[in-house]
Structures are given as structure tokens and as C-alpha cells.
Amino acid sequence: xxxxxxxxxxxxxxxxxxxxxxxxxxxxxxxxxxxxxxxxxxxxxxxxxxxxxxxxxxxxxxxxxxxxxxxxxxxxxxxxxxxxxxxxxxxxxxxxxxxxxxxxxxxxxxxxxxxxxxxxxxxxxxxxxxxxxxxxxxxxxxxxxxxxxxxxxxxxxxxxxxxxxxxxxxxxxxxxxxxxxxxxxxxxxxxxxxxxxxxxxxxxxxxxxxxxxxxxxxxxxxxxxxxxxxxxxxxxxxxxxxxxxxxxxxxxxxxxxxxxxxxxxxxxxxxxxxxxxxxxxxxxxxxxxxxxxxxxxxxxxxxxxxxxxxxxxxxxxxxxxxxxxxxx
Numbered sequence: 001x002x003x004x005x006x007x008x009x010x011x012x013x014x015x016x017x018x019x020x021x022x023x024x025x026x027x028x029x030x031x032x033x034x035x036x037x038x039x040x041x042x043x044x045x046x047x048x049x050x051x052x053x054x055x056x057x058x059x060x061x062x063x064x065x066x067x068x069x070x071x072x073x074x075x076x077x078x079x080x081x082x083x084x085x086x087x088x089x090x091x092x093x094x095x096x097x098x099x100x101x102x103x104x105x106x107x108x109x110x111x112x113x114x115x116x117x118x119x120x121x122x123x124x125x126x127x128x129x130x131x132x133x134x135x136x137x138x139x140x141x142x143x144x145x146x147x148x149x150x151x152x153x154x155x156x157x158x159x160x161x162x163x164x165x166x167x168x169x170x171x172x173x174x175x176x177x178x179x180x181x182x183x184x185x186x187x188x189x190x191x192x193x194x195x196x197x198x199x200x201x202x203x204x205x206x207x208x209x210x211x212x213x214x215x216x217x218x219x220x221x222x223x224x225x226x227x228x229x230x231x232x233x234x235x236x237x238x239x240x241x242x243x244x245x246x247x248x249x250x251x252x253x254x255x256x257x258x259x260x261x262x263x264x265x266x267x268x269x270x271x272x273x274x275x276x277x278x279x280x281x282x283x284x285x286x287x288x289x290x291x292x293x294x295x296x297x298x299x300x301x302x303x304x305x306x307x308x309x310x311x312x313x314x315x316x317x318x319x320x321x322x323x324x325x326x327x328x
Contacts, residue, residue, distance in 0.1 A: 001029055001030050001031060001054055001057075001131050001133075002031050002032075002033045002052055002056050003023065003031065003032045003033060003056060003058055003059070003060070003127060004033050004052055004056035004058070004059040004060070004072060005019055005020060005032050005033060005059070005060045005062065006054060006059060006060070006061045006062065006075040007034065007035075007036075007062045007066045007073070007198035008067040008070035009064065009066050009070065009158060011064045011066055011067075011094065011160075011161055012062040012063070012064050012066070012073070012094070013034075013036065013062075014060040014159040014160075015064070015092065015094045015156065016034045016060075016062045017160065018152070018155045018156055018159070019032060019036060019060060019062070019092065020032040020034045021154050021155075022151065022155065022199065023124070023127075024147070025144070025148055026107055026136065026144045026145065026148065027124060027127060027128060027133070027136070028136075029131070029133055029135075029268055030131065033056070042208050043289050046215075052180075057088060057092070057130045057131050058088050058089075058090070058126070058127045058130045058131065059088065060090050060091075060092050060112075060123075061089060061091045061092065061105065061108075062088065062092050062094065062106060063092065063093050063094065063096065064094045064095065064096065064161075065095065065096055068100075068101070068102060068103060068105070073092070073105070074103065074104045074105065077249060082247050088130055089108045090108065090123060090126070091105050091108055091112070092112050092123075093111075093112065093113045094113075094156065094159075094161075095161055096113070097113075098113075114123060115153065116143060117145055117149045119144070120145055120152070121141060121142060121148060124141050124145065124303075125138065125141055126256075128141070129145045176216060176217055176247055176248065176249065177216065177249055178214070178216040178217075178249060178250075179215065179216055179217040179218070179219070179247070179248045179249050179250065180209070180217070180218050180219070180248055180249070180250045180251070181215050181218075181219045181220075181244055181245045181248035181250070181251050181252070181266075181270070181275075182202070182205065182206075182218065182219065182220040182222070182252050182253075182254065182276065183221075183245075183251065183252070183254070183266040183267065183270075184198060184201075184202060184220075184222045184253070184254040184255070184263065185198065185251045185255065185256070185257060185259050185261040185262075185263050185265050198222070198256065199222065199223075201254065201256060201272045201309050201310075201312060202220065202222050202223060202254065204310075204312050204313035205252075205254060205312055205313065205316065206220065206223070207313060208216065208312070208313040208316040208317050209316065211317065212316065212317050218246070219244040219245070219247075219248055221240075221241055221244075241262075241266065242266070242269055244299055245266060245269060245270060245273075245275070246269075246273060246313075248275070249275070249276065250275065250276045250277070250278075251266075251267075251270035251275040251276065251277040251278070252277075252278045252279075253266070253267055253270075253277070253278065253279040253280065253281075254280055254309075254312070255279060255280065255281040255282075255286065255307050256281075256282060256309045257282075260273045263265050264288060267279065267291065271298060271301060273292070274300060275300065275302060276300045277301045277302070278301075278302050278303075278317075279291070279295075279301075279302070279303045279304070280302070280304045280306050280312065281303065281304070281305060281306070282301075282305065282307055282309070283305060283307075284303060284305060284308065287303075291303075304319070
């Protein structure tokens with residue numbers, strides 16, 4: 001009798017493994033399923049996952065303050081609720097309060113945190129009842145929780161919670177269809193005039209895209225930056241930008257000048273995540289060595305050279321192969 005445990009991110013994964021080991025100490029007939037541990041090598045990952053979701057009568061979603069917006073976590077919770085009633089999906093909160101829960105996960109009424117033995121007891125009874133088990137009875141569950149709850153708290157307390165965002169979560173496989181992330185140098189221009197000129201180029205790009213392509217969403221962090229005062233702090237910027245990039249299906253880099261820029265981080269991240277990526281540059285030699293001929297050996301990557309970026313709007317309009325990845 002499989003109990004599905006959903007996770008996203010390093011902290012959430014650690015919580016899932018603790019629950020996987022602890023719950024069978026009380027519910028002996030229940031077999032917790034955590035994808036990282038319980039999918040056999042060689043099995044087709046997505047097919048196996050959907051199969052377990054369909055078979056599970058109950059699911060625990062491990063929620064942390066780092067994965068509230070995880071596309072993957074919300075996808076699994078949504079899939080689970082499609083097969084079972086909302087009562088069969090329980091968010092398990094780690095170092096969070098009920099009031100912290102936002103978005104789709106907030107629809108599920110059963111909220112559990114490790115510090116509340118009564119909630120843990122209620123969770124176990126709910127799992128038992130959903131699987132139609134007669135044992136253990138209520139008194140036995142109450143006694144076992146009283147004896148074993150400290151072990152659960154201790155195991156969870158050992159989990160490293162350093163406040164850092166985990167950008168290696170599995171949500172790279174779940175994205176908003178037909179969405180585009182536009183990357184361009186922002187903080188690397190020597191003068192504010194250069195930044196203003198770059199914004200003008202971006203406006204030409206956005207206008208041409210809007211006219212020629214039917215995109216559902218366009219993320220462009222540079223659009224809102226009109227001066228150096230508009231930049232987010234470094235910690236916020238990397239989390240916000242890379243999360244939006246991760247959630248996008250396509251990646252477009254506008255690289256009008258050779259510079260040491262965050263663009264290079266975003267390009268590498270997009271390629272590593274298998275995003276359908278396009279780079280427009282004045283000259284390939286302006287790119288780092290590894291990128292200069294990368295489109296000849298890397299799937300889903302195209303590099304275009306454009307000598308005059310003032311013509312980029314017309315270039316996008318006339319070059320129909322430019323965004324051939326995108327549904328027109």
C-alpha cells in the first residue's frame with residue numbers, strides 16, 4: 001500500500017526521507033514512496049511516477065519556505081488531487097506556520113508540522129482510514145506517537161536549513177508552455193546611457209515578438225531597469241531570475257556588447273536545463289570560447305550574428321527560422 005511523498009529541493013527531500021523511514025514504524029502495512037529512492041534503475045521515470053500517483057490513496061507534500069512556488073511540487077499536488085479528494089493530500093510543513101502557506105497548496109485543509117503531536121496523530125489516522133486498514137487502532141496510534149514523536153523531531157532537527165535557495169529542484173521538467181525568458185546585459189554597461197540604449201533595443205525585440213509570435217508569457221528582467229538604482233540585491237536577483245528562467249520553455253539572449261555579465265550565468269543555466277535557447281550576438285568571438293561554436297554540437301541552441309542591433313526588430317520579423325522553436 002504505497003503512500004506517495006512529494007518533495008522539491010534539497011531541504012524538502014531530506015524531510016521526505018525522514019517521513020519515509022518514520023511512518024512505517026507505526027503504520028506497518030504502509031509503504032512510503034519517495035521518487036529518488038523508490039524508482040528502480042532503468043524504469044521510465046515519468047511513467048513510473050504517474051503510475052504511483054494513480055495507485056496512491058494518500059499523499060504527503062513536504063513544504064518548505066524554499067519550495068512554495070515550485071512548479072514541480074504544485075504539479076504533483078494537482079495530479080494527486082485529480083485522482084483523489086482533497087482530503088487525501090496533506091501538506092507537511094517544515095519550519096513554517098500554516099499562515100505561511102500560499103498558492104495552490106493552500107487549498108488542502110490538512111496542515112501538519114512536526115512540532116504538533118496531535119496533528120501527527122491525526123495524519124496517521126487519516127492515512128490508515130484512507131487505506132481501509134483496521135490496525136493499528138486509535139489507542140495504539142496514540143501510544144506509539146507518544147513514544148516515537150521525539151525521534152521524529154530529532155531526525156527533522158538534524159536537517160540542514162541554512163536559508164539558501166535550492167535551484168537544483170526537479171521543476172526544470174515542468175514549465176509554462178510557450179513561455180520565453182529574455183536575457184541581456186544590464187549592470188555591465190560603463191555608462192547609464194549604455195543601459196538606456198540597451199533598453200531601447202529590448203523594446204524593439206519585445207515589439208517584434210508581440211507582432212510575430214504568439215507567446216503565452218515573456219519574462220524580461222531588463223524591461224523594468226531604467227537606471228542603476230533599479231537593480232535588486234544580488235541574493236534576490238539570482239533566485240528570482242533563475243526561477244523564472246527555470247519556469248520558461250524558451251530562452252533568448254540579446255548580447256550586443258562583449259562584457260563580463262550575469263548573462264553568461266543565465267546562458268549556462270539555460271543550456272544545462274535543456275532550454276530551447278537562442279543567442280543573438282554581434283560576433284561569435286564576443287562569446288566565451290566554449291560558446292562560440294556551441295550550436296554546432298549542442299541540441300536546442302542557435303546562435304545568430306547581427307552587426308547592427310538597431311535592426312533587431314526587422315531581423316526577428318524577417319528571420320522566420322529565428323524562433324522556429326516557438327509555435328507561431
